[in-house]
Amino acid sequence: xxxxxATANPHKAREIAGLLPGVDLAxxxxxxGEVDETEDTLEGNARLKARAVAEAAGEPAVADDTGLEVDxxxxxxxxxxxxxxxxxxxxxxxxxxxxxxxxxxxxxxxxARFRTVALVAWPDGREVVADGVVEGxxxxxxxxxxxxxxxxxxxxxxGDGRTFAEMTGEEKAAVSxxxxxFAALRCEMxxxxx
Amino acid sequence: xxxxxATANPHKAREIAGLLPGVDLAxxxxxxGEVDETEDTLEGNARLKARAVAEAAGEPAVADDTGLEVDxxxxxxxxxxxxxxxxxxxxxxxxxxxxxxxxxxxxxxxxARFRTVALVAWPDGREVVADGVVEGxxxxxxxxxxxxxxxxxxxxxxGDGRTFAEMTGEEKAAVSxxxxxFAALRCEMxxxxx
Numbered sequence: 001x002x003x004x005x006a007t008a009n010p011h012k013a014r015e016i017a018g019l020l021p022g023v024d025l026a027x028x029x030x031x032x033g034e035v036d037e038t039e040d041t042l043e044g045n046a047r048l049k050a051r052a053v054a055e056a057a058g059e060p061a062v063a064d065d066t067g068l069e070v071d072x073x074x075x076x077x078x079x080x081x082x083x084x085x086x087x088x089x090x091x092x093x094x095x096x097x098x099x100x101x102x103x104x105x106x107x108x109x110x111x112a113r114f115r116t117v118a119l120v121a122w123p124d125g126r127e128v129v130a131d132g133v134v135e136g137x138x139x140x141x142x143x144x145x146x147x148x149x150x151x152x153x154x155x156x157x158x159g160d161g162r163t164f165a166e167m168t169g170e171e172k173a174a175v176s177x178x179x180x181x182f183a184a185l186r187c188e189m190x191x192x193x194x
Numbered sequence: 195x196x197x198x199x200a201t202a203n204p205h206k207a208r209e210i211a212g213l214l215p216g217v218d219l220a221x222x223x224x225x226x227g228e229v230d231e232t233e234d235t236l237e238g239n240a241r242l243k244a245r246a247v248a249e250a251a252g253e254p255a256v257a258d259d260t261g262l263e264v265d266x267x268x269x270x271x272x273x274x275x276x277x278x279x280x281x282x283x284x285x286x287x288x289x290x291x292x293x294x295x296x297x298x299x300x301x302x303x304x305x306a307r308f309r310t311v312a313l314v315a316w317p318d319g320r321e322v323v324a325d326g327v328v329e330g331x332x333x334x335x336x337x338x339x340x341x342x343x344x345x346x347x348x349x350x351x352x353g354d355g356r357t358f359a360e361m362t363g364e365e366k367a368a369v370s371x372x373x374x375x376f377a378a379l380r381c382e383m384x385x386x387x388x
Contacts, residue, residue: 009223073268131375133327
């Protein structure tokens, strides 16, 4: 099966390719610009992106939207995770802002969860959607060089204390929000996808 | 396929039965008492319940744990949703406490999400787990007689403004956290389940 990838983020694209084995992932057509993420939910933004690309390309498109919900910050950065420190924020800027806002908050109070909504849209309006969540907490300082985004400060629950950035891609995929969302998506797409 | 249901809540049991068509759901063995939900994550509690029942019954068991995360309350009641107003709280007590804590908060600021983790555990340690989420907001006052728990005050996003308690069971299942989690669970269990 062939799916057009609605994301232009190379880190996300690489992870998604690993999570959809056997799928021919096509890059987003150049004539489809960046889709503004104007919705206030992950599902809304994933749908916006997948639908825009599916309609422009005339074939099914896959998108994900991921948020980080930190309990001590009332659920922030949430859906705005990728733009937390501003529109052109780097991963390091976002992490620095998060750690700054949590300064003085004890490790036991830094509970958080990553959440991904993965969605495939067809030009005719059909769609398949799936959620994936991983619980954990925000580390006191960044650790590790793997992954991207907030991975250096996210410690999944039930693990050995390593951050996502200290794990291999396979270790992260086995427990991560994105790994779980795409496993469910793949399953619900049926055998046509594998 | 036969699964032992780890919940004794009759409302949940009825919903789960509807979401697992073709599965022979057996009641929890009488000798397994109420399992204390001592974990601080939905997944941890779902695993506790399913595993305790699977081990006692010697056959696979299914559990879910559901939370309500209200952004204006820093993610509360979260995993404690069912016991928000105390150990012996009724649904009405919990709803009253939630509305009281949100008094003065405008409708646009009352964003919230229901989240279910559904989990099947086998006596040999195997498990399948899936997430389901629905975004929405907390209504200013309860509406409707259907559903249970916080359904009279939860308005799912993307709908026509009705609360879950104003929908039929089928309408709720099509968009709900529990409906989505069990759809993914069913799929990931493979054809043995249907």
